[in-house]
Amino acid sequence: MTSWFTDKPQDLRRFRVLTGGQAVAEALRQIDPDVFPVYPITPQTPIIEAFAQCVADGRSHARILTAESEHSAMSAAVGAALAGARAMTATASQGLAYMIEIVYLAASLRAPVVIAVGNRALSGPINIHGDHSDGMLARDSGVVQVYVTTAQEAYDWMVMGVRLAEHGEVLLPVMVGLDGFTLTHSAEPVEILADAAVQEFVGPYAYPYPLLSEVAGTYGAFAMPEHYFEIKRQQIAALERAEAVLPAITRSFAKLCGRQYAPLEGYCMEDAERAMVIMGSQRGTAQEAVDKLRERGQKVGVVTVRLFRPFPRRDLAEQLRAVQAIAVFDRASTPGSFPPLYLDTRAAVRTPRVDSVIYGLGGRDLTPDDIVAVFDRLKRPAVDADPIFYAGSDEIEQER
Amino acid sequence: MPNLRTLAERQAARPALGSGHSLCRGCGIPLVVRTVLASIRTPVAVVNATGCLEVASTRYPFTAWSVPWLHVAFENAAAVASGVESAYLALRRRGALRQNFTFVVFAGDGGTYDIGLQALSGALERGHRFLYVCYDNEGYMNTGVQRSGATPRAANTTTTPSGATSTGKAEARKNLTEIVLAHRIPYVAQAAISHLQDLSDKVERATHSEGPSFLNVLSACPPGWGYEPRDTIAVVQHAVNSGYWPLLEVIEGHWRLTVHPEPRESVGDWFGSQKRFRHLFDGVDVDLLASLEQTAEAEWQRLAEMEARDRDWFASPDGARWGLSD
Known part of the structure; x- marks a missing residue:
């Protein structure tokens, strides 16, 4: 068997059929963090249940800190990470919303906490299914954000995320987003690395200036206007550096398993005239739609963005350089304006025609036909009066 | 137990x-912090909630602290301390840390009684070993004297001003000490900046108890309470x-008053020492002052009964372990 990433022969014994949640838990077990403060929320629960069992069975040394809320879970993670211990956590939706204050602080305090997020719609109405509105709430927090497309990627990015978060040039939280249910609860073959290989890859946690040391540091000081701005700029620069240091991490990961990742990935983009941009689990659906249209001779392609923050704007511009029309698929909305991935793409490219498509809110399916309809739309002149197309919902609205 | 001279040295x-630091003249908070930290002989790490102490002691790029100090936000000091303590245990387990740290949280009444209560409750229930010190100045003083759950009934604050139709805060204060006690942690105490030896002795017992411990320390706030900065100790002595x-202290669930004022002064004089209660004495609502005095008296009697009930325990071998057989 060969992986779709590589022609390198794969050892089938390393494959297990795991849900995305179980794959993340397996990564946690192998990384073996010191402290795992957490609060349960659907669809993150499979991660923490599986990991708690690992700890109960003595297969991880982590101290699971069962916090009374996500706000406290993230607060404890920041405390532990700055104290000098490796801290990781997991959450989703309202949980991320509840901890968001501390997510911003984690970035500002340079606490390299890896956070798995089972991306789920924000209330209200309350809904437990997948979309990216929770992640987008953290968009401007200063954390690294990755949106994965498979359970394998969820596993791989948890492992790589530790290296990225703890890189001396970065020292920021890394959020690994996997779509709720579509990835957290769906099983697929996942190649698991050897425990020792993961341990060697992540290395020991070595925070440069831990709170618990002989040097009495002051962490979380109060900054007035004459310093706040520059401290913020240092934080912004650190996030930008995450993009620069990532290739070395992905290359070293590729040496372990042959899977070579990039901040974004093009599919059928070599000669594409029309292209779509998307993040997350619907990448497979998008590629299926592209295959279908390619069979009909249409020059279409898809770019999947994995690294959302920092946004790989140069790579995206390069991918889309020769394209005549683009549709950006956002699984989140920005009421009153255009959604986040659209705005980022618009700012990165010079293509005159960029359409905004909002899809999949609250877990609604995106079908290949929906995508084909968007590509058809790109062939027609732009409709300024109706700038955002709601895939899978406009049809219903029109019937009303 | 160190005496005051030793603490001062x-x-x-x-x-x-x-x-x-830039705390106000007459502020009680430095007395709390210095007495608590001078009473602990191991290395300490401090977690501080947002508030007067944090703002006034760490204005970047300066710091008034010479011990490891961490502030994250307002409502989460107990949660942050939980993480620090868990990290400590993890590091000790894998031999990555040799020092024997004591963890101390400082938070005001706003950060403890109100916005931080959930984080505190969670941390107490989980049993993290730290000393949580609430410096209680009975209001949101850092933001300009708003009422908190610790503000006493009738106090004039900027959100409960007295006026033609108001006699200040309409509600009684929350009894946080007993809320904490409901978590059945081994050591809970009330102290005050007028009685530093008592505070220091309590810190010693608190830090030697297994699991979390809690001190509710009455501080004082000259601008918030309305008295001259030089009178801070005298005002708290009145209280x-x-x-x-x-x-008082509650050790393994057993109550004991640590100071028995004889004779007890009038509660009315305590109210009379501060401008925030001035409207109590303008003759408009004489019943209110009487009712406040009655409440305080009833509370004292209740505590005296609890103390009498538990006297035998303190004389028993279990109680004697705490070195209090007086």
Whole structure:
């Protein structure tokens, strides 16, 4: 068997059929963090249940800190990470919303906490299914954000995320987003690395200036206007550096398993005239739609963005350089304006025609036909009066 | 137990909280911090909630602290301390840390009674070993004297002003000490900045108890309470000597008053020492002052009964372990 990433022969014994949640838990077990403060929320629960069992069975040394809320879970993670211990956590939706204050602080305090997020719609109405509105709430927090497309990627990015978060040039939280249910609860073959290989890859946690040391540091000081701005700029620069240091991490990961990742990935983009941009689990659906249209001779392609923050704007511009029309698929909305991935793409490219498509809110399916309809739309002149197309919902609205 | 001279010498030799902070003249908070930290002999790490102490002691790029100090936000000091303590245990387990740290949280009444109560409750229930010190100045003083859950009934604050139709805060204060006690942690106490030896002794017992411990320390706030900065100690002494703020400790569920003012001063005099209660004495609502005095008296009697009930325990071998057989 060969992986779709590589022609390198794969050892089938390393494959297990795991849900995305179980794959993340397996990564946690192998990384073996010191402290795992957490609060349960659907669809993150499979991660923490599986990991708690690992700890109960003595297969991880982590101290699971069962916090009374996500706000406290993230607060404890920041405390532990700055104290000098490796801290990781997991959450989703309202949980991320509840901890968001501390997510911003984690970035500002340079606490390299890896956070798995089972991306789920924000209330209200309350809904437990997948979309990216929770992640987008953290968009401007200063954390690294990755949106994965498979359970394998969820596993791989948890492992790589530790290296990225703890890189001396970065020292920021890394959020690994996997779509709720579509990835957290769906099983697929996942190649698991050897425990020792993961341990060697992540290395020991070595925070440069831990709170618990002989040097009495002051962490979380109060900054007035004459310093706040520059401290913020240092934080912004650190996030930008995450993009620069990532290739070395992905290359070293590729040496372990042959899977070579990039901040974004093009599919059928070599000669594409029309292209779509998307993040997350619907990448497979998008590629299926592209295959279908390619069979009909249409020059279409898809770019999947994995690294959302920092946004790989140069790579995206390069991918889309020769394209005549683009549709950006956002699984989140920005009421009153255009959604986040659209705005980022618009700012990165010079293509005159960029359409905004909002899809999949609250877990609604995106079908290949929906995508084909968007590509058809790109062939027609732009409709300024109706700038955002709601895939899978406009049809219903029109019937009303 | 260190005496006050020893505490003063320790503080002078290596001040955990040095000079150069910008707390107000007459503020009670430095007394709380210095007495608590000078009473602990191991290395300490401090977690501080947002509030007067944090803002006034760490204005970047300066710091008044010479011990490891961490502030994250307002409502989460107990949660942050939980993470620090868990990290400590993890590091000790894998031999990555040799020092034997004591963890101390400082938070005001706003950060403890109100917005931080959930985080505190969670941390107490989980049993993290740290000393949580609430410096209680009975209101949101850092933001300009708003009422908190610790503000006493009838106090004039900027959100409960007295006026033609108002006699200040309409509600009684929350009894946080007993809320904490409901978590069945081994050591809970009330102390005050007028009685530093008592505070220091309580810190010693608190830090030697297994699991979390909690000190609710009455501080004082000249601008918030309305008195001259030089009178800070005298005002708080009134609070203790009138029985308004009983100095007590609850050890493994057993109650004991640590100061028995004889004779008890009038609670009315405590109210009379501060401008925030001035409207109580303008003759408009005489019943209110009487009712406040009755409440304080009833509370004192209730505590005296609890103390009498538990006296035998303190004389028993279990109680004697705490070195209090007086």
